[in-house]
Amino acid sequence: MVGDILTQLGINNTVFIQFGIICALYFISKKVLFTPLQKVIELRIEKTTKTEELAGELKSEYENLKYEYDEKIESAYKSTQEEKNNKKKEIEKDLNSKFKSAESDSNKKLEEEKTKIENEFSAKKNSILSEADSLADQLVERIHG
Numbered sequence: 001m002v003g004d005i006l007t008q009l010g011i012n013n014t015v016f017i018q019f020g021i022i023c024a025l026y027f028i029s030k031k032v033l034f035t036p037l038q039k040v041i042e043l044r045i046e047k048t049t050k051t052e053e054l055a056g057e058l059k060s061e062y063e064n065l066k067y068e069y070d071e072k073i074e075s076a077y078k079s080t081q082e083e084k085n086n087k088k089k090e091i092e093k094d095l096n097s098k099f100k101s102a103e104s105d106s107n108k109k110l111e112e113e114k115t116k117i118e119n120e121f122s123a124k125k126n127s128i129l130s131e132a133d134s135l136a137d138q139l140v141e142r143i144h145g
Contacts, residue, residue, distance in 0.1 A: 006012075
């Protein structure tokens with residue numbers, strides 16, 4: 001009965017040989033194909049995971065460096081602004097002192113010229129007044145005369 005069913009299915013006494021060949025092919029293909037393929041897949045997963053971890057580390061390092069550089073840039077900017085302001089104040093003081101010096105020099109020259117003109121005025125006034133007396137005497141002489 002079981003023999004008749006097996007015969008109708010086309011199974012004969014070579015079934016054991018075929019089973020042995022299939023088992024041998026399975027073990028050979030497992031050794032040659034499946035195990036190396038499994039190693040490649042695991043290696044890929046490991047590299048991907050490590051790459052993601054490395055990317056995370058590099059990103060945090062980048063952010064730290066960016067923060068440090070931003071601080072350095074801000075510090076440099078503040079120091080240059082401070083230097084600029086100090087230099088500006090120094091130049092303003094220098095220009096103010098030069099202006100005051102020039103102003104005092106011009107005031108001295110103005111006073112000298114004023115004194116000179118006053119002296120000339122006084123001299124001319126005195127000469128005109130002295131001539132006025134002689135002219136008045138001459139005029140009186142002509143009128144009386």
